[in-house]
Amino acid sequence: MMLTPVVRTILFLNIIVFILESYNPGLIYQFGLRSFLSPDFNPVQLITHMFMHAGFMHIFSNMIGLIIFAPMLERVWGPRRFTFFYFFTGIGAALLFSGINYFESAGMYDAARTYPLNPSPDAFMDFITRYASGLYDQVSGFMEQYEAQPNNPALIDGSIKIVNTYFSRQVYEPMVGASGAIFGIIMAFGMLFPNTQLFLLFPPIPIKAKYLVIFYGAYELYSGIYRSQASNVAHFAHIGGMLFAFILIKYWGSQRKTFY
Incomplete structure (x- = not known):
């Protein structure tokens, strides 16, 4: 199919920008x-x-x-x-x-900021249920460990990292x-x-x-x-x-x- 003038221009611009991205990935951000x-x-x-x-x-x-x-x-x-x-x-x-x-993301913003101040299995489960239900299967094993060892510093830090990582991806990506x-x-x-x-x-x-x-x-x-x-x-x-x-x-x- 013959390309029309505007379609051709849009196509070329996208290709050129894609090539520039390959040399400078920071352009996306x-x-x-x-x-x-x-x-x-x-x-x-x-x-x-x-x-x-x-x-x-x-x-x-x-x-x-x-x-x-x-x-x-x-x-x-x-x-x-x-x-x-x-x-x-x-x-x-x-x-x-x-x-x-x-x-x-507005509600998630407040939840992500307050969670590190008072982390717990219940608070972590509440965050996942409300704002990141799509992650449930991925973190279900972690949640079981966290509920069994709520005072484990490594698990507490891990839960904070999961919350911050998910929030950052939603807002900053x-x-x-x-x-x-x-x-x-x-x-x-x-x-x-x-x-x-x-x-x-x-x-x-x-x-x-x-x-x-x-x-x-x-x-x-x-x-x-x-x-x-x-x-x-x-x-x-x-x-x-x-x-x-x-x-x-x-x-x-x-x-x-x-x-x-």
Whole structure:
């Protein structure tokens, strides 16, 4: 498929930034999207995180989505409208993800600060249950030892380390990737070309675009709500991209006279 001008530019920018990251991994911590609770948060990260990726498979999967679905949208909308759509969905996805992250992390912030002042098996279990249930299976053996030896200094220090490590990962680890905008593109493709037949690689079956979008949306919603909190996949960013794409396309549809 022939790449359109804006799609080609976005692709090249992502590849160039990925190459720069390989020589300077610290770029992710400077330009990746930080939590609103992080002292390193900068509003410009709402844009820059869209051009950074955590590894080869991360950028590969996103750019494949861009190459397959985006050119048709740019041909329909034109370069200017497509560019607006790309950044609108990408930034909207980042804002939704950041808002949910802030809501989830605000209580955790206080709990993580107070736990080292009065550590105990009950307090540790309360932290895991409330804020890190996805870690339960990983730390269940540790919790049994801690409950059996609540005054063991090594176990107390270990519990504090687990709490601090998990909190730091939730608040200070940056979120990167073009996934929010890519899922917005997939949503748009499904809405504009719902009956287009797509052929999946895994599993190798044909499927209409509208059903692919429904499947993706349902899966990401389920994963976002019931996800393992140990996961580093920003499911709510994916949902945000699809949600903002839906809103924008519906708005453009209501302004039919100026749609094209």
